[in-house]
Amino acid sequence: MNYGKSGLKKQIHACSSKSVKRKTKAAVLTFKLFLLGLITLFVACVFVGLGMFRGMLNSAPDLSTLDMSPNASATILYDAEGNEIETLVMAGSNRQPVEYSQIPKNLVNAIVAIEDSRFWTHKGVDIKGMTRAVFSGLLTRKMEQGASTITQQLIKNVAFDGGMETNFGATVKRKVQEQYLAIQLEKTMDKKIILQNYLNTINLGANTLGVQAASQRYFGKDVSELNLSECAVIAAVTSSPGRYNPITHPEDNAKRRDIVLENMYEQGYITQEERLAAQTDDVYVQIQEVEAARSNEPSVYSYFVDETIVQALADLQEKAGYSETEARNLLYSGGLRIYTTQDPRLQAIVDEEISDPDNYAHSEILYSFTYRLSVTHKDGTTDHYSEANIKSWLRQQTGEETIKLIFATEDEIRQHVEAYKETVVKTDDMIQGERLDITLQPQSSCVLMDQETGYVLAINGGRGEKPTSMSLNRATDTLRQPGSTFKVLTAFAPALDSAGATLGSVYYDEPYSVDEKDFKNWWGSQYVGYANIRDGVTYSMNIIALKTLMNTVTPQLGYQYALDFGITSLVESEVNQTTGQVYTDIGAPLCLGGITYGVSNLELTAAYAAIANRGIYTKPVYYTKIVDSNGKIIIDNEPETRTVLKESTSWLLTNAMEDVCVSSHLYNRTSIHTSKPETKIPNMPTAGKTGTTTNTNDIWFVGYTPYYTMGIWQGYDENSPLDTGDDVRTMWYNIMSRACEKLPAKEFPEKPGTIEEVQICHKSGKLAVPGICDADPEGNMIYTEYFARGTAPTEVCDHHVKVTVCSLSGALASEFCPEALKQNRVYRTLTDEATGVTDDNAYLLPATLKNSTCPIHTGFGFPFLTDENGQPIPGETTPGDGSGTIPGTTGTGNNGTGSTNSGSPTGP
Template sequence: MNYSKKGIENKQNYIKSTSRRLISKTRITLFRLGIVSVVVAAIVASFAGYGFVKGLVDNAPDISEIDVIPTGFTTTIYDKEGNEIETLVGAHANRVYVTLDELPDYVKDAFIAIEDERFYEHDGIDVRGILRAAVQGLKTGDFSEGASTITQQLLKNQVFEGGLETEFIDKVERKIQEQYLAIQLENKLEKDTILEYYLNTINLGAGTYGVQTAAKRYFNKDAKDLNLSEAATIAAITQRPVYLNPINFPEDNAKRRAEILKEMLEQERITQSEYDEAVADSKDVYTRIQSVDEEQDATSYYSYFVDELIEQVMEDLQSELGYTQNQASTLLYSGGLQIYTTQDPLIQKICDDVYSDESNFPEMGTSFWELTYALSIQKNDKDKTTIHYHGNDLLEYYKDYPDPDGLYVDDKGSKFSLLFTDKKDMQKKIDAFRESVVEEGDVILGEKVTMTIQPQSSFVVMDQHTGEVAAIIGGRGKKSGNRTLNRATNTFRQPGSTFKILSTYLPALDTVGLTLASVQDDVGPYYYPGTKTQVNNWTSSSKYDGLTTLRRGIYNSMNIVTVKTFEQVTPQLGYDYLLKLGFTSLVDSRKEENGDIVSDINYPMALGGLTDGVSNLEITAAYAAIANKGVYTEPIFYTKILDHDGKVLLRNKPKQEQVMKESTAWLLTNAMEDVVKIGTGKAARLNAIDMPVAGKTGSTSNYNDLWFCGYSPYYTASVWSGFDNNRPQTERNYHKKIWRMIMEQIHIEKNLETVSFTKPDSVVSARICTKSGKLAVEGLCDHYLGGNTTRVEYFAKGTVPTEKCDMHVKATVCEKSKKLATEFCPEDSVKESVFLNKEETGKTADTPYLLPSDSCKVHTEGAAFEEDPGFLDDEYEDEEPQEEYEDEQGQETNDPDPVVPDEEPDTDIIEDITDFLNPQ
């Protein structure tokens, strides 16, 4: 700076100059304008902010209209004894409500300590918490630390859909509204109520919502039974339900858990000793969680019983209460229902144990694994072509592969098939096939490999008196998913001879006027009426029993006797009875895709030849109607359903109808007792206990289907076995043994008293002749050359025969010629015997004992003795008279105890239907 006189003068002149003054004034003016602008901007911003906030507040939901009560609850299923057997969980509905007074203090305190330590002090907004979070954010640059109170979190979850906004402005808007509503909510609800709702709302990982469900999922106990260590573990999940899940991320959860315990100690919510004990459990707590998780994984799928229960409940909610399908589904999976089922835990366990024992089924080599395969790949080409491969592609790939396990054999030996015995070997083949079709750059869109044990089987047990289904087995082997194929309820199979009772003998006794003593002539060849399709007996296609009662036709499962009886019944009447017995899969008339018209109202129905078949459940219910004195009771899987508030939503009272006379039911039962005692079902006899059972066997061509349907005075049960894809079976009796084992154990373990099937007063007895079906004649029927044909038979009152047997006659025969004796026959060659006076159309077991039609030509006046003309043909010449046995009343009869091997298939069902509809 110039401090000379001249310099000072110049400086003074500059300061006093007009230009200098103008510049200064300009600067001052601009500064003042700046200050004013800042103030104005601040005022404008304040008003704008106020307007923005006011707008958000004005647009916030009305506190009087919002509902923070937790919604979406787990449906619980109970067995007949009140034990919880399953839970149904919809999206965000894995929740079981628990009240605050049911929880230990440390469960509540664990959440408060880490989420909102001043919960009981603030009015919905924690200002100190907000300032702390802001300071922390300024220090670190990370503003992720929240300051939301429990009240705000409840609002976020229940009103703002979890706070999943992606845009910053949206988050700000939600946060402001959330804080505003939090203050209002705390004026509306008590603190404890808010906390209770919160603890029942929060997401606690692994699909659980609320502390009760989390306690069950991680520790398999109720929330009220959690200890401090476990409570802290669950509270630690809240911050990040996915990444603090103690199953998948135990180490991260443990860090958060340690913070919670420390905060609880510092806030004096727990004592030092409690803290030390919880810290000492730091490792063991996660071991317990893993153990529970492994157990739950082992039983993660619904049982077959629950699968069918869901079907019935869904149907009833729609038909009884008018719900739509979506509404019914939402209520079932998210409505917190309590469903009380008919499942008997003891009976279900018996069934499960028998079916889980592979020794009860054919050995591997007769049993097989069956492969279902699907592979989808996206090719690495310009069009991104998608190709789908299935089991047939595997068959083609390995068509020349020699397979020692192959079921298909040609002149080159065994061929590869999708039925196999070695799962590891099949997996190698699958891997090799995949490698052959997937090229570099291809994308595998999906692959499904299912190996199902075959033959399969199903079992149904129900209480015939109530219609309650006690247990079901829907398949053999480990269940692979929820609501999978249920062979007990949702598959239809040909019923074979089990249908004879229902389609033929029931209406024959109940309506047509036939009796168990009525006689049909078992003789062939015999054809379905109006066709050229022959009906054969399972025992032989060339030997016939001749005159046979319906009783014998039942216990020996005789096809010709059945169809001849059905001819008198008529297919329409048989069909009508089947409808009354609850069958829904029968076909009245249907046009197929090829234009053919199919119907079950035809003669093959007598032997179980149906278009679609029947389900195990429905045929069990039909047999239960016979066991229940002729009263059909609709099978049910639950008795009542309560809503979330404990009010009765549905009561399930089964429909009942008297579909046959009580006398008919008892007569059929009595005849089917013989099936088990002396007929085709002897393998099902309950040898371990003295309990009567009645039932009927059934099988189809090549033993594709094996059935036994039967009952005791207490329970009705049916077993089915077969390959899912209708393949022949070589073992034929194992299903009857399964039925016997289960029924024996049920009656033994339930300590059921031995009782007989009660004969009603409407049934009487009479001694009849089994060759005529009429009253027996003493001295004739009991002295028949073929054996005693008398027995005590049972009848409905009013159906006892009034005529005496006219089939047996006495005649004197020359023993040399086997013809009627004449006056010329020597006295020592003449013998009086009782013969059968019958006209035959073919050779039967009766043929050797028919009354001779000619007189002796050997002995004539002056004639010499000639050689025996050989009356008996080769087929019957060595046959002995039928053995006698005593029936249950101690009466001798000529119905032998046959040596019955395995029942042969009744008929080729499909061929029978085809041949019947398209006669030659």
């Protein structure tokens, strides 16, 4: 640089030049503008930030619309004695809310000490904790929960679904709103209520939500019973439910528990002695014991719970107006309390007897199976196979026409399945799905009800281990042929109730056909002749039931009575779309239980309960009420009732069915008997009816005492014949006798005043004639029958005839036969409609006797005189031709004194 004189002049000139001045001014202006821009940008950012902050606050949830109490909690079912029998949960709903007063002080202090030590003093937001969290978040771009207060955590759980944001911005927004709402909440809600809601909401590991659920899960007791160490264990879980789970990670939980206890000591909640005692309390042994016991408990709902769920879901929609989705969500996560009708004592008895192998003809264990196999072949086609395919394959392999899918071992089933699978699965085939279910056989179902209330007290839908919740329930889901139990419902009940018949009404038991279908009785092709409706009930007589239905009731009326009794599975008319065949249950087979689809045990038992309950049908009830989480009754499940029978009819049917339950034989015929073994409960009146289908595929006994009505079914799932029908009666007796053994004596409902007693003839159903009806060839046929007022017979017996015969000749006695030789004999007679050959035919008045009189004592042609006893007097003869008879005469006969009366002979 030139520092000479000339150089300095040049520099001064340059500085003072206009161009330089302009450049300098421009630079200054630019700087000012830049500074102004920065200031403007800063101000704009501040306003934008304030706007965004205000926007966050304005978009925060409305606190007034938020329910801080748990909005998804478990539904609990209770039995009739108030015991908890099941908890219904879905994901995020197994809370069991409790009041603040029920939560131990140690648990409250433990949670506060580890989660929010300044909870009782801050206003919803902990400034110190928040400051730390902000700086930590800016550095790590993670917002740690540790800075949140208990109030904020409650807000997060209730309003923000637990804070599951996927980006930093959303997390910042939620935190701002969370803090704002926490401050607002503490202005209106007591801290104890905030803490109560928080403790009922938090996740405490092992799929437990809330302190009550955690207490039950880990310690098997109510939260109010927790000690200090146990409270610290639960508080230790809060920061990381997975890591500090005391079941799966007891060591980690123990370390965290000690920190909780240390914090409680430092914050003055406990003493040093209490802290040390709690640390040495090995609660983890207890936790493992509770877990071991829990693992032995059934993991699926019982049959009773299944049916309660079904009924509750339907009622929440039909009675409370919820949609199907709303009803299901409410049932599984609405914190409901459902008070069921289940009697725990009776349920235990039913379950024990259903499981007892001694109650089955096969005391050895048998098995059936269901099988599903889907195979995609190399060519892309897919085929589906089942146990039906295996049955056909076995038929081909063995050459036997009849194959029963009943096996002695499970291994035998698996061998057949594998062998069959090899025949259908080829190389390069792909198995898309396969399932094999093996089931104990034969099976049973049981429904036990209180007939007066309609309450279902116990139910069992199958023998053996229940595979899953909401699985097949043979008591409610399975339809089986009811056999002779339907005689009472569709023939005898309507006959007595509205068709003018009585228990004494007689029908002729004989070979019988309807629409070219031949019917016979269950004992074979022996027919007894005249028998009445009481006989039809007591000895389950098919022909008597059929004739009652067809000649007195009509199938249409019998069908209507079945509907009135609550049977919903009947078919009025249905067309098979493949064959075009029309099916209907309005016909003769109805009264024998020959119906299209069958009937459920539940509906059959409820029908008989109506007879037991003075003719009043009550729809089966599984629960009495449903209460919401606030204690409000949603559904008060009042029983639905209707009158099906007159009270007099129900009494008469009960009286007849009492005869079923004691051993007897019809007219001393050993092949025609009542229940065996007997089903009469000791010291308790008992009524009921058997039911056995063709080939003994289904066997039933449905009956009742003054306390309970119960239906038992036995059979094979795949409908194979059973060996005997006695076992179902044995099981029924075993259950009912145990159920009633400690109950006070009680009688069936008192005989109505409209019932009267009349002595009638068993063979005619009409008024008995002493000296005739009681002299029947098979014994006394006079008995006392009960009748509804106005239905007793007024005509006298016309099915017996009394004749006097001469014991010497065996012909009808004439007036000349000695009195000592005259014998009165009673024979049966038939009306014109009685055409079949039956036992009655053996006791009819012989044709040879009808139009003949004694050929010996005629008064005209005796070859010898007789003494007063009708014996001949040696050497003495009477006038005449000595023939001894005078053909075609109707003379008065010998008077037995040795002399003759005058008469006009007509002989040669």
